[in-house]
Amino acid sequence: MKYTDYEIPSDLIFKTKDIIDMGGLKCSCVLNAKDFADCKDSAGIIKKIEIILSFSLLSKEVLVNGCVSGISEVECSRCLKPFDKKFKEEFSQLYSTKAEIIDIMYLIRQTLALINGIQNLCSEECKGLCPFCGCNRNEVSCDCKGPEFSQFACLKDKFSKK
Numbered sequence: 001m002k003y004t005d006y007e008i009p010s011d012l013i014f015k016t017k018d019i020i021d022m023g024g025l026k027c028s029c030v031l032n033a034k035d036f037a038d039c040k041d042s043a044g045i046i047k048k049i050e051i052i053l054s055f056s057l058l059s060k061e062v063l064v065n066g067c068v069s070g071i072s073e074v075e076c077s078r079c080l081k082p083f084d085k086k087f088k089e090e091f092s093q094l095y096s097t098k099a100e101i102i103d104i105m106y107l108i109r110q111t112l113a114l115i116n117g118i119q120n121l122c123s124e125e126c127k128g129l130c131p132f133c134g135c136n137r138n139e140v141s142c143d144c145k146g147p148e149f150s151q152f153a154c155l156k157d158k159f160s161k162k
């Protein structure tokens with residue numbers, strides 16, 4: 001089998017034997033964003049997702065290098081407004097040549113799970129929500145003056161008295 005004729009399995013579970021027969025494989029494909037709806041908590045609502053894969057044969061192992069990228073809708077950590085964010089993560093994994101299958105879908109899901117934890121900001125300058133009236137400070141300006149201001153004023157008094 002030549003690798004140009006090779007059809008990428010739709011479930012992304014590759015047979016190790018096919019990869020060995022072809023002497024390795026390089027491929028890329030666009031995935032169905034809907035299949036990743038369950039990754040919402042970690043990666044957001046995925047709108048576009050694609051992968052680039054490279055399988056290299058080592059003496060007793062198959063080395064998989066991959067890159068998953070796309071666009072997902074996430075919530076701004078400061079103002080809570082949803083926005084589209086690009087993501088791009090690389091992964092690599094070794095598989096024994098004796099393993100029957102190479103489950104790339106599993107690797108992609110593991111990689112998407114790791115996207116979580118990064119602070120999502122709609123912009124570096126996001127002003128966030130007002131802690132007093134809850135308005136989005138990027139869109140409206142309010143006149144709230146919180147206790148934080150008076151507290152600082154107190155401290156200032158204390159210091160100046162010394």
Ligand SMILES: [Zn+2]
Nearest residue numbers: 076079122126
């Ligand atoms: Zn924001």
Ligand SMILES: [Zn+2]
Nearest residue numbers: 130133142144
């Ligand atoms: Zn306010």
